[in-house]
Amino acid sequence: MRNADGDLLSFAWADAETASAKLESATVSAFPLKDIQSSSFSSFRQNADGSLSALSQVKITRQNPVPAWIIDVSKIKGKLLQARFGIAEQVDGMFGFTLESSNDLKNWQSLGSEQLVQLRHQGSMLQNLGIRLHHVSAQYLRLRWNNPAVAPWLDNVSIDSQQEVYTPPVLQWSKPIPVKACAANYCDYSIPDNTPIDSLRLLVSEPNTLLHITVLAQVTTTTAPVSSYHHRHSPLYPLHVLRNQKRNAEVQVVNQQVWLNDxxxxxxNLQNGEVKSPDLLLDGASYKTLRLQTDSPFSKLGKTLPEIQIASLPRRLVFLARGKPPYQLEWGMENKEGAAIPLTTLIPKMDLSKPVQADIASVEIADYVAPQAVVKPVAEKTPAKEHKPWLWAALGVGLLLLGGMVWSLLKNMSEDKAKT
Structure with a gap:
């Protein structure tokens, strides 16, 4: 931070650190309901500690339509990040539902509408069986199918959670970023300098499009940029990396590229609506160029090259407004003298459990202008230029001189012959 005179100002990040946050994944119990009434809990009973147990004398089979499920998350510590559902492999379709949360099985709060997707399309299996829960805190979840007659049986439910006191803010999405350059099986996109990338969205324009892509980042060193997990990173990304076993804790850079996701x-387009692939999680680091690489021709994504959007988790900082405004924020630079200091050092005797009391500063950032896509120009025939009058005159003078030289040469040859 600098003031109008260029003096460095003391500042601290106001975001709560989550370096010690513990990530957990656990399989939880799910109980089918005969109807969607909140008072109808015929397949389980509630124990003294709040957990639920199945009633052995009640049998609800998968042959009968189940309109709703109760998911017991009472033993999960911390905030709920994601629910992952298991259904039979032979199930095929798109299944919409609403999800609700409760702490007493009586009062329910809506978490929104979602859908499970398991489709076979052009020889590939499309699956989207994970639902993000956005750090909700609850004892129970209720899933209510939109169409119970065709809804699948839930074989299992797993919950990813994090023990923390920090809830990250809503992602901020960029404007669409056009293609920078393309080859047969990849396209490159220029990213604004020093922008942390927590999520990526590919804007596919044409319907009935499907393609497997790998997201790579181009780097200029032998080590990948370091992401700030403890400040702003989505905890779902390291879980995704571990499950896919694509990237170690120490990222290996091959051919100046680092793997981020695939x-x-x-x-x-289906009869009951449109289904799109979810946004991709990334590592929260900054890169200058992202490459989307495919096993097939990139043109399978449509005639129009798809644009992308990137998202970052916004951060907050507090600084001591010394000197004259405007105050300038510089980022992406190594400056030990201007580095952030702990919040308790900037504001002594501060209660970290309470919000920071400070004036609100408005931030003005220039719009990012993406470079134009590299397109090979088409060679065009250059029309012959119209000859100027002075060119004709010069040509005429040249012909006269040449004629005079020839006449003089012939005359001399005739005189020499006569003398002989």
Missing amino acids: SLVYKI
């Missing part, structure tokens, strides 16, 4: 990207 997934099926699709946009398919």
